[in-house]
Amino acid sequence: MNVIDQLDQIELKARQLLLKLERLRLENAELKEENEHLKAELDKQRGAVGVLKDKLEKTHGVLELPKGNDSEQAQQLRQQLDQYIREIDKCIEWLHNY
Secondary structure (H helix, E strand, O other): HHHHHHHHHHHHHHHHHHHHHHHHHHHHHHHHHHHHHHHHHHHHHHHHHHHHHHHHHHHHHHHOOOOOOHHHHHHHHHHHHHHHHHHHHHHHHHHHOO
């Protein structure tokens, strides 16, 4: 193999490396964009979980009030509490999946 052939091989490999570098840069940019999107979505879901936890704490506070003849109201609050718990569970499951 003469010097010209060796230079041609080096040039070919350099071009291949440049193409690979460009592909990797594009892939990196796409992954960074996706990562930012997922971080924003995670923050949004964490906010939703925080709101649901606040609602849950308020409902717990109401349920801990002395019981009287308002069993219907307590039942409604328990149903509401169960709904909040289901929503929190869904959010937690979603967070674990992402």
